[in-house]
Amino acid sequence: MSEYVLQTNQLTKRFKGSVALDKVNISIRKGSIYGFIGQNGAGKSTLMRIVTGLAFPSEGTIELFGTGTERELTEARKRMGLIIEGPSLFPHMNARENLEVNRLLRGIPGQDSIRRMLELVGLQDTGRKKVKNFSLGMKQRLGLAVAMLSDPEFLILDEPTNGLDPMSVIEMRELLKRLNHERGLTILISSHVLSELHLLASHYGIIHHGKLLEQLTARELNDKCQQYVHIKADHPDRAAMVIQNELGTTDFEVMPDGVIKLYGYREQPGKVSTALFSAGLTIEQFMPMGADLESYFMNRIGGAGHV
Numbered sequence: 001m002s003e004y005v006l007q008t009n010q011l012t013k014r015f016k017g018s019v020a021l022d023k024v025n026i027s028i029r030k031g032s033i034y035g036f037i038g039q040n041g042a043g044k045s046t047l048m049r050i051v052t053g054l055a056f057p058s059e060g061t062i063e064l065f066g067t068g069t070e071r072e073l074t075e076a077r078k079r080m081g082l083i084i085e086g087p088s089l090f091p092h093m094n095a096r097e098n099l100e101v102n103r104l105l106r107g108i109p110g111q112d113s114i115r116r117m118l119e120l121v122g123l124q125d126t127g128r129k130k131v132k133n134f135s136l137g138m139k140q141r142l143g144l145a146v147a148m149l150s151d152p153e154f155l156i157l158d159e160p161t162n163g164l165d166p167m168s169v170i171e172m173r174e175l176l177k178r179l180n181h182e183r184g185l186t187i188l189i190s191s192h193v194l195s196e197l198h199l200l201a202s203h204y205g206i207i208h209h210g211k212l213l214e215q216l217t218a219r220e221l222n223d224k225c226q227q228y229v230h231i232k233a234d235h236p237d238r239a240a241m242v243i244q245n246e247l248g249t250t251d252f253e254v255m256p257d258g259v260i261k262l263y264g265y266r267e268q269p270g271k272v273s274t275a276l277f278s279a280g281l282t283i284e285q286f287m288p289m290g291a292d293l294e295s296y297f298m299n300r301i302g303g304a305g306h307v
């Protein structure tokens, strides 16, 4: 069985006069959350459209779940859920009706799945409220419920946090993390804002003008941006134990001088300091460190401004 849900090989898409994808090789491991980052027009939607079968490559191939013939791809696509170019919802229906119509249209058995999906995305109490009166965040969550109806193994989301307020971005992130963690769902999610994918993605692909510039893991990105919390406590070994046991992470380093570099918690320093303080440790130095992610991204794509 392939360890990759998606691999592309020299994937190229040309439109009249422009190259939207230029020999792109991306690999998405089973169980990962792959953040696909690029400015508007970089080629993200084009790649997603090809993967979902909405468009065809000019050259190159794709493999889904380790298979690649047209017939196999058609079968493999049944194991995917997607939101591309916004969730497709019926505005004059309520949340339950939207799910029911989708379930019937797609021939998905079991009415019980509707209730489960509404609970999954926290929309079980929206009653008769029509979708046209939903906030953008609620619409996106309903879109996610629709995509999850068929219990997919691979979810493709094209800019699902675009236009969402910061609270809804956090809600969406927590929801996706939970789906990934509890169901082992593999997720490909695009954005033009790297910081929106941060704290969510386990892997990243940076695309610019149709070319995949870099694929890297979250750890590699954090290392490159030096995104960590610098901690100096009176007992570094005990502090390390507390971090491991209380925060449940091993993503840190204890430096020779006893300083701990804790990765991935830069935006939740309160959680860290509370855990250390509660364990009776004296914190001598405590600083969230690092370059800002957007600067790294802009640097990587050659300093070009937003287009």
Ligand SMILES: Nc1ncnc2c1ncn2[C@@H]1O[C@H](COP(=O)(O)OP(=O)(O)OP(=O)(O)O)[C@@H](O)[C@H]1O
Residues within 6 Å of the ligand: 015, 016, 018, 019, 020, 038, 039, 040, 041, 042, 043, 044, 045, 046, 047, 192
């Ligand atoms: N049907 C089409 N015909 C002609 N050009 C197209 C077509 N679809 C996309 N393109 C071009 O291909 C390039 C990549 O577009 P794409 O939509 O994949 O980018 P994107 O990274 O998803 O950006 P966005 O966030 O704006 O959707 C752009 O230059 C776009 O103008």
